[in-house]
Each structure stands twice: as structure tokens, then as C-alpha cells.
Amino acid sequence: MSECPHVRKLPHPEPAPLSETCPECLAIGSHPVQLxxxxxxxxxxxxxxxxxxxxxxxxxxxxxxxxxxxxxxxxWRWCFVDGSIV
Structure with a gap:
């Protein structure tokens, strides 16, 4: 895993989850995969x-x-900008 500039800008501590599952999936009746x-x-x-x-x-x-x-x-963490595990 490598460090990216986007990781350095993250809030500490990390934010609390806003939900237990994907609210958009729940709203449309879909089953979420890998949250x-x-x-x-x-x-x-x-x-x-x-x-x-x-x-x-x-x-x-x-x-x-x-x-x-x-x-x-x-x-693990993923950076969408860098397209890699960070």
C-alpha cells in the first residue's frame, strides 16, 4: 500500500458511518454488495x-x-483519483 496526497487530507479521526448499509440500495430495493x-x-x-x-x-x-x-x-483503503489501494 502506498501513501497518496488524498490520504494526508483526510479528517482524523475518520468520520462515523452515516448508515449501516447503502441507503441508495435500500431506497430502490436492491441488495448492496461489498460496502x-x-x-x-x-x-x-x-x-x-x-x-x-x-x-x-x-x-x-x-x-x-x-x-x-x-x-x-x-x-484497505481505495483512492478513486489515483485508482489504487492506499
Missing amino acids: RLCLVCGHVGCCDSSPHQHAGAHFQETGHAVMRSFEPGAV
Whole structure:
């Protein structure tokens, strides 16, 4: 894992999750796959393996570049701008 400039700009401590699952999936009756937590604002969204890709849509709408897995036991982070694990 490498450091990127977007990670250095993240709030500390990281934001609390705004929900337990992807609210956009719940609203449309879809099942979220592999949840992601926005490390800027705490939005929880489904990953790019989900039919609706709400975590990626959140980045496109907000510019919040870094998220982490919101799955139990997973610790990695992803930067949408750099397109890499950070």
C-alpha cells in the first residue's frame, strides 16, 4: 500500500458511518454488495461489483476521493483519483 496526497487530507479521526448499509440500495430495493465507507463524510455505499455502484457515484458527485472497505475484518483503503489501494 502506498501513501497518496488524498490520504494526508483526510479528517482524523475518520468520520462515523452515516448508515449501516447503502441507503441508495435500500431506497430502490436492491441488495448492496461489498460496502465502502467514505473517509471524508461517512457515506456508506456499495462497491463497483454492485449493480448500482453507489460508492463510485458518491465520488463522482462529491469529489470525496478516499474510501475504505466497510466489511468486517477488511482494512484497505481505495483512492478513486489515483485508482489504487492506499
